[in-house]
Amino acid sequence: MPRRKDLNSILVIGSGPIVIGQAAEFDYSGTQALRVLKEEGVRVILVNSNPATIMTDPEFADATYIEPITPEVIEKIIAKEKPDAILPTLGGQTALNAAISLDEAGILAKYDVELIGANIEAINLGEDREAFKGVVERAGGESARSIIVHSMPEALKAAEELGYPMVVRPSFTMGGLGSGLAYNEEDLYRIAGAGIQYSPTSEVLLEESILGWKEYELEMMRDKNDNVVVVCSIENFDPVGVHTGDSITVAPALTLTDREYQRLRDIAINVIREVGVDTGGCNIQFAIEPDTGRVVVIEMNPRVSRSSALASKATGFPIAKIATKLSLGYTLDEIPNDITQKTPASFEPTLDYVVVKVPRFAFEKFPAADPTLTTTMKSVGEAMALGRNFTEALQKAMRSLEQKGSAFSFIKPELSESELNELIEKTKVPTTERIHQVQQALLAGATIEQMYDATGIDPWFLDQLVLLNEVAEEVADKGTLDEDILRYAKRHGFSDEQLAEIVGMNEDIVRGVRHALGVRPVFKTVDTCAAEFEAFTPYHYSSYDTEDEVAQHDKPSIMILGSGPNRIGQGIEFDYSCVHASMVLREAGYETVMVNCNPETVSTDYDVSTRLYFEPLTLEDVLEVIESERRTGGLMGVFVQLGGQTPLKLAQQLKSAGVPILGTSPEAIDLAEDRGEFAQVLENAGLLSPKNGTAYTFDSAKKIADEIGYPVLVRPSYVLGGRGMEIVYDEENLARYLENATEVSPSQPALIDKFLEDAVEIDVDALYDGTEMYLGGVMEHIEEAGIHSGDSACTLPPITLGTDIIQRVKEATYEIAKGVGVRGLINIQFAVASDILYVIEANPRASRTVPFVSKATGVQMAKAAALIGTGKSIAELKQEGYLPQHMDGASLPSDTAIAVKEVVLPFSRFRTPGGVVVDSLLGPEMRSTGEVMGLDRYLDTAFAKAQTAVGSTLPTEGKVFVSVANRDKRNTIIYVKMLQQLGFEIVSTGGTADVLRRNGVDSQVVAKMRETAEDEKSIVDMINDGEINIIFNTPSGGGEARGDGYQIRAAATSVGCPVMTTVSEFGSAVQAINALREYSWSVMSLQEHEQNLAKAQEVNA
């Protein structure tokens, strides 16, 4: 049956900013969906607030709306674009929730728009716990058993049936109040007894605990003819209790017999039918009791998910692409399998390799957070690796994380019996370190049985860790590296670096010996069918096996090194640049080769580049890929400037190994990183940087700080994303910082900069080809200097900078790009204080802001940079239309729409061991996970859109709580007055209230926490009760008040109340609130925005 002919225009809903649990995978799935819809000749409309995505590139849709994903905004888009249908299953939970809201608000009915790929009943059945239990039962499966009780005798009777441990959940209490895990009768009395009290209906739900059970997931597809296939089975290394997103996961499932696997498959298919998933992808999670094999269905998601992205990359079966085709009315047997070309998509992929995914965490950014892994996801990214066996895949995945100590160490720990027992005890609590603890305990003599008892990790997996330890021991015993032992170790995934540690050699020597002995990996192909049919898609992974499958290519290729697992500070923005480079270079006729290990990304889609190598981004692995390309037709060069720090740090070593680096040279990269040399560049150009110095001890630090004057910005040298950076206002705090900063040592000095108070920070992205510069964009930060640029909101074009400052910025950018010797992209941060322009830092690579600049100015910077790397000049790029001829980022017309970038922060995910959310105060250390763009004619509405898009919708009425530090009081008054005039009630604390009163603003005075009398309501209570609509709180820097501020911000984070922590942000918010009250929103597509820019260019010409 061909596709439906009645669908001529379709609105796709994206997933919004990158947050923990909903990340780049939805750009991957969304991009696939848009490509399919375009190919099918459908008019495509997209809404997604995230400018850092490939999917929001204007060429992927006919109308691209970078607008907040709310029912109000989507209604405006529907009214304007009149789509026939909405496809909501590729944008994560955000898109599904939006679809439900649109339905509930009657908007779908009003405009006669159909939902495709899902229906509301199915979505609701998946969400409603009780209804879903019924579904599972009708499907012949089981859910975790539960009993509702109203008294202790009933509870005790239920306990006999359910057994301990048992989850106790009082009904109708807020935020899980009173729930807990009862391990015995005593616990039950305590928890259930209290729960019955807490519950307004004296009702408590007792549920059997499935903690420690084996956990599995099936990725399924269904078409409208009710054909159902399992695309992939996934097994969790960590048993139930750790969120799947935080678990190490393995595909295919490795510890099930066929009978058990088919039982899961049967239940899954029945559940899909029972729920009524229309067409497309969905996943089902199962728990299996390890001693009896009892199966319990945990949950189902009727949409493409994070695990579908993983399953797509793991199997080569493009779930999102096929889900989109199914939503158009195709059936699975009508869709060809891209990889084999000859066979249809109505089959189940079979793997002849093992895939391991490992999560990447960012606890170092949240030192106060409890690092225990729970059912709330906390990881910020993931790496995937393929190998011909589990050990190879696991070790490749672990080193793909690129974190110090992420690969196993095999140096035997000397542990006493009690120390070993202590270590075993530690493994009972799942943390990011657990797999290392388990491996070390096994190395130190713990048995598989002991570790199984402690962790619940399947003995088969534990045995694989033992196998690794045994291999390491054989290598150590052998003492020398011969071909036999090298092949053996490599077969189990040992890196040259690990072998070097074991045999006490240098990594380069191990590599030299290995190469001399001819021990090199071969590259296999991901083909969906275990080699049953020929594969036409060059999607490769390395393995120390015997037969290589990389085909000869005709001309030398260009390699792009990706950015590895997402982390805070290096995320989807870098993948964007890599993908753009690959796209434009292919257009220009080059063969491109992508190397990356992040399954969430567009770059690891097998048809983005000519060839894809799914490999770790370590020097060893990259060198082997280079060798493969050289062997099969040659390599023109490698791009290291697009994927962030990950590839950049390999630049010098690759060059030393004789690999041509395209674009900016490794020497230029070093020059920009070296303080002394960079200072020379600035001096030659007559540019200033804040006074600074390098300190090795407290005495030298004190001396420098005294010379340049407080406040100072201190940080360890060689850090990323502002790690460990702090603003220090006095000597006492400087001493405290240096005492606590473990990363400062004689070889790792502390860098001390003058901190520019009240400075305006500016970010610039530019291109340079050796003679000419193109200024991409000038962004003005809304927060003052001192907040990490990655966490700061900014505007483009700048809203308060005069043309003379912009001109100075442009000239300075040119001098720096020239002085450093950039060929391609450069990002520079400036600060303006008292009309003096300071250079903060320069990075000769693609930056986080490249996609934002590209979307806001309609110029695709990364594409231009890639072409410069192949030798094109900026003049040529202007001729060819890649860059505008008569305009640049410094000469945008004054009526250009304002783009505001705002960030999302993950604080609500992280709790202290006491259960309170961590502090949400911004600082010089970056902690945001993603960003949105608000685009509108003026700053105020653009800012309001950005705030709405990050989910902190500004209120237009209600109560504002104001409590600011002394230094901010003067600048606050005007904004508070404005809010009062707009009808807001003002709530404030003592000192702030006094100042306001003297300025004619009456406020409700509320006590600070420590001053609260017993029966008095504190500000935290008011926030928790939802009485406050917006909070303005700046930190005073002192201990006590800081503590108070923390509690206020923590409460606000918990309940989702907007908090402004800087005066400038508050100012923008007040303007935006004013605009929201007076002005009705309109929506503007990126394509319309670009047309306006093009018109302006004509005028300039």
Add this chain to the structure above:
Amino acid sequence: MSHSTSSPAVLVLEDGKVFRGTSYGKTGSTLGEAVFSTGMTGYQETLTDPSYAGQIVVQTAPHIGNTGVNSEDAESRKIWVAGYVVRDAARRASNWRSERTLDEELIDQNIIGIQGIDTRALTRHLRSAGSMRSGIFSGDDARRPEAELIEEVKNSEQMKGRKLAESVSVDSAFVVEPKDFGWAEEPKATIVAVDLGIKAMTPQRFAERGVRVHVVPADTTLEEIQSYNPDGFFMSNGPGDPATADAQVDLLRSVLKNKTPFFGICFGNQILGRALGFGTYKLPFGHRGINQPVLDKLTGKVEITAQNHGFAVDAPVEGKTTAPIAEFGEIEVSHVGLNDQVVEGIRCLDIPAFSVQYHPEAAAGPHDSAYLFDRFIDLMLENKN
């Protein structure tokens, strides 16, 4: 066992290709047709599937043996494969039903295997060069000159023209009762199933649905079959070349002439094809896996099937055709393999008979095709009335 002390093994193909690994299971030498199977689960069922008799089975899934061996999942009384090829054999079994390790089981049953070779390279070779004769030589035999080993393989018997069903069949008849599989009522129907290499799950699938199954040896006569007064007649899967199964083809023709409802699986499908007068041919590398898409032309639905066949029926895939033996009337190809358009099922339109080339009993494999048992029961009940 440490890496350096493991015993060597070598897999030799008739075209001279050699793969060196280490010994798995019993040490010694064995000959057979090298075929690959792509299932990721179900090695115990695969090993005990009589259709694999005479074949050296290559598992494309790298980890084999993880869940050990239990007494419930075997598909017949013993392991039938001539040899076993895996990449990473499990060092330890882990499953709540596991009773012993696969390695122990292979040794107990004298199965010679090889591990640690590039099974993907081997599979790619078999895919392009076709299934072929091969041998595994381990222990001291692995040290013999390669030329000698290749010669030995070349001198072994070809699968084409090989008659194997009788050798795997049971010696005497037995009955599988519905009541032993949870069927409380009187049996709905009685069938006679000829064991040409039958898998245990097949009579079980019938019994679960209330059908009494008399499993009889491959050389059972028409008279013996009629003595059971069956409502239907069944022929199972099995090893070997269907062109050698003249006795079974003759037997089936007599049954068809009597209008006794017939259902065949795999080898049984090939015998129906031959009984109707069609030819059978050897596929280049066969279909062996549990992910094979088959279109049911009657419903337009696609089922994911378990398959294990090296031969196929040569019949026109499109439309209705008169059987070459015209007295059986019109037939149509009811099921088609979507990967390569191979005949996967035949339905007679004028007599009560149909068969499929794949495995609806599915052990190992998905249960999508279980409806065929119901179809056959309906056919028998219709003919009863």
